[in-house]
Amino acid sequence: MGEMLFNDDDKVVQVAMQIVIEAGDARNAVGKALDCAAKFDFAGAKEYMEEAGSHISQAHNAQTEMIQSEIAGTENIQPSLLFNHAQDTLMTVMSEIHLTEKMLSVFERFYDRMNG
Template sequence: MLDEKTAQNAMQIILHAGDARVHCMNALKAIENSNFTEAKEEMKRANDEIVKAHRIQTNTISAETQGEAGDYSVLFAHAQDTLMTIYSEINIAKRMIKIFETFDARLAKLEQKEKEDGHE
């Protein structure tokens, strides 16, 4: 049977990771609208939440390595899987912001050049 502390930790990891996913998805929506400032703000919020989830995971694992009893838990394994999946999504979204910022800047430069050359 799963002890209450492990169950609470698992649920907190899932909660914070889920909140991180919401912010990450909001950032992707902002990227769609070329709103990179909002995207970066959402990614900061996503990062804050994923750090909270990671700390809970680390503290739980550290406690077990220091001798606290820790039985295998499907719920905790699910929480870890959720954490790592969303962490990967965050990393991809961060790269997408950089890619689309670069693309947007290059496109703006081309449009400006066309204006200057009289090709409006």
């Protein structure tokens, strides 16, 4: 087995894991928002989308801080498959949030039109 190139104290690993966890929590909240929409509970859906927004903001801020640290020269970030995965997860979930926001808007307008 190859030598480990990082340990649990590695800042890149810590930030990557923070991004993955926060993005995963955001994805879970988006799923719950869609579950609410399926029951025509648009108020509940909006609450879950706010939760998703909070989680994705924390993930994005962690990524931004790491990038800014490297640009400022305070961190030397070595190429990391884990950090790349974290960034990919962040971008994917951000897209899911954006699409879900649009879908909820359409669903709610359609529901209001059908029942109004």
